[in-house]
Amino acid sequence: MDFALSEELQMVRDMAKDFAEREILPNIEDDEKNHKFRPELVKKMGELGFFGTIVPEEYGGNPELGFLGMAIMAEEVARVSASWGLPFNMQTVGPATILLKFGNEEQRKKYLPGLVSGELIGCFAITEPNSGSDVASMKTTAKKVDDGYVLNGQKMWISSAHVAHVAIVFAYTDTQAKPKHRGMSCFCIDMKDNPGIEAKAIETKLGLFCAPTSEIAFSDAKVPLDALVGEEGSGFKQCMTMLDRTRLSCAARAVGVARACLEESAKYAQERTQFGKPIAEFEMIQDELAQMSVRCEAARLLVHRAAWLTDQGARCTREVSTAKYYAAEAAVANANEAMKIFGSYGYSSEYPAERYLRDSKSYQVVEGTSNIQKVIIASYVLGKHG
Numbered sequence: 001m002d003f004a005l006s007e008e009l010q011m012v013r014d015m016a017k018d019f020a021e022r023e024i025l026p027n028i029e030d031d032e033k034n035h036k037f038r039p040e041l042v043k044k045m046g047e048l049g050f051f052g053t054i055v056p057e058e059y060g061g062n063p064e065l066g067f068l069g070m071a072i073m074a075e076e077v078a079r080v081s082a083s084w085g086l087p088f089n090m091q092t093v094g095p096a097t098i099l100l101k102f103g104n105e106e107q108r109k110k111y112l113p114g115l116v117s118g119e120l121i122g123c124f125a126i127t128e129p130n131s132g133s134d135v136a137s138m139k140t141t142a143k144k145v146d147d148g149y150v151l152n153g154q155k156m157w158i159s160s161a162h163v164a165h166v167a168i169v170f171a172y173t174d175t176q177a178k179p180k181h182r183g184m185s186c187f188c189i190d191m192k193d194n195p196g197i198e199a200k201a202i203e204t205k206l207g208l209f210c211a212p213t214s215e216i217a218f219s220d221a222k223v224p225l226d227a228l229v230g231e232e233g234s235g236f237k238q239c240m241t242m243l244d245r246t247r248l249s250c251a252a253r254a255v256g257v258a259r260a261c262l263e264e265s266a267k268y269a270q271e272r273t274q275f276g277k278p279i280a281e282f283e284m285i286q287d288e289l290a291q292m293s294v295r296c297e298a299a300r301l302l303v304h305r306a307a308w309l310t311d312q313g314a315r316c317t318r319e320v321s322t323a324k325y326y327a328a329e330a331a332v333a334n335a336n337e338a339m340k341i342f343g344s345y346g347y348s349s350e351y352p353a354e355r356y357l358r359d360s361k362s363y364q365v366v367e368g369t370s371n372i373q374k375v376i377i378a379s380y381v382l383g384k385h386g
């Protein structure tokens, strides 16, 4: 067992850290206040090879880095900005997983190079106003006609959708299938210039303000036959496969926020004096810092194990859910502690602690809630997977 990162992975980590501190950090507080998304940063990250870690070279990727490389970069990006972790996920893992595992050669050639370079902004759309954890309860339909499919329905909370060029969309092609989820299909859709697709920003979020989040309305939206990914009826399986990968990215991003909380708290605790000494000298503060550190280390080990297993091609739903659950809870726990260590300044937007708390809460929801991760983990504990 080798816990050391290869020289290449260390270089990637340092590059992502340097980029996040140089390109994202200087504007992050203003951008968060102004809800500003910077598409030019997507292109810059693309140029540096951030988005190609799971994509073969023929489509512009650098697959030697794999999911472990992705996880290492995701942590560094989210440490500086949890907002930026979302576009990172859309460009790196979501649509790419679907196209690589289930798409045909034309679809891969058409979309993967653009997603990797950042020329094309991607998204994936599962959630609907009345369908979240229960994915199979979605209502969006795709009716086959002579020369394509016609989509109707609504998607909700979709990251990047109103700025996206391409979307992976899940919809029912057969509403009578038994079991129900066998009627679900997956489509890769051009988002621009389709009069039946309207994507609008959702501006009511608690945080992650630099990351665009959207609702999409499909009103008789016609897409070509070749927008179908794989076979009709295979959408649910594709969706679950994708979630195993995007969850991993989410877990890595949660480690980034947990670490930011630790680092900023340690710094503040050494600067802030009360009772004539830095508050870092108080044992109770040290206890909090130690616990935050343990959570970071444990969460990162779980993430790296799940990423390594994914890179080996192993099925590791349990390990991914374990990492996602623990890292999300660790990020929220560390953000809570950071708020306490910062005192009143934690409650103020002068310091980032309150942003960490708002942003960390998203990890308990996105890519399957913490409860859903526990449902998955318990199903393995109870031997329901043979």
Ligand SMILES: Cc1cc2nc3c(=O)[nH]c(=O)nc-3n(C[C@H](O)[C@H](O)[C@H](O)COP(=O)(O)OP(=O)(O)OC[C@H]3O[C@@H](n4cnc5c(N)ncnc54)[C@H](O)[C@@H]3O)c2cc1C
Pocket: 123, 124, 125, 126, 127, 131, 132, 133, 134, 156, 157, 158, 159, 160, 205, 208, 213, 362, 365, 366, 367, 368, 369, 370, 371, 372, 375
């Ligand atoms: C910032 C942000 C970005 C997002 N980006 C995307 C995106 O890009 N694409 C996309 O498709 N979706 C996206 N989502 C949606 C997200 O994935 C869903 O919100 C999430 O899956 C939970 O669904 P829900 O909100 O409908 O909650 P619900 O499913 O309604 O759950 C409500 C509560 O009930 C609990 N619950 C539900 N079922 C069970 C159960 N069986 N056992 C125990 N408890 C249960 C949940 O844990 C939760 O506490 C995003 C959401 C946010 C906030």
